[in-house]
Amino acid sequence: MFESEVQTRAAICGTGLLPALIFLFAHLPLILMVIPVAILFLGIAADPEETHAVWYGMLSVLGIFDLASLTDREKENYREKRHYFWFGEVAMAAVLAGTFAVPAGIFLAGKAEITLAFIGAAVVFLPLFVFLPKLIQRTRKADVDSVVDAFGKNEQVKKVFWAVFAAVFGLVLTKILDPATARQIIGIITSIVL
Structure with missing residues (x-):
């Protein structure tokens, strides 16, 4: 002040x-x-x-x-x-x-x-x-540090986050692009992340 x-x-x-x-x-x-x-x-x-x-x-x-x-x-x-x-x-x-x-x-x-x-x-x-x-x-x-230690460094939490991200990203892509192209992009993303 x-x-x-x-x-x-x-x-x-x-x-x-x-x-x-x-x-x-x-x-x-x-x-x-x-x-x-x-x-x-x-x-x-x-x-x-x-x-x-x-x-x-x-x-x-x-x-x-x-x-x-x-x-x-x-x-x-x-x-x-x-x-x-x-x-x-x-x-x-x-x-x-x-x-x-x-x-x-x-x-x-x-x-x-x-x-x-x-x-x-x-x-x-x-x-x-x-x-x-x-x-x-x-x-x-x-x-905050203990929460980050418990959840932020857990590999399972990271996998779940990226899976949800990929699913939502896929839904957005299917609305914008055609479904075949969206499936290919989601396949690439999931193979890189997981």
Whole structure:
């Protein structure tokens, strides 16, 4: 994170200007300009330590921030700003869940009535809002080296991967080329790989 207060404020204000330009050039409704204005206001008025607490909360949801990396003075400081950390966690969880729920709602709106689409999107959003951040944090703590040792160097896993790859590649080829040519190419690939 930024060490300088000026850099932190400049970064937040820059983050507010980017969506403002996007909303302006995309000719989106002017009511959406409330979002960049709020970000600009936070960049000017908010305390940088509070902003850092929000940022650390957002990174915590993604599983890429370890609280143990803070110094004792920082831990004591952020203990007083715990609600900002929680706000960052909630905001990032909402963004992650919305990434899946909004397209689901748009898809359902084309297939069903708008109220059913909203309910369907909410049904997708709520479990993701709660469980997706925890799942990301858990997977980030997994021992990647032991997984690679167990699966990546296993000859049987390699054979299965290449067999599935060849089968899918063959299906694509049969759609594009004639079946006789596709069989010859798949035969060549399987004899090289296996």
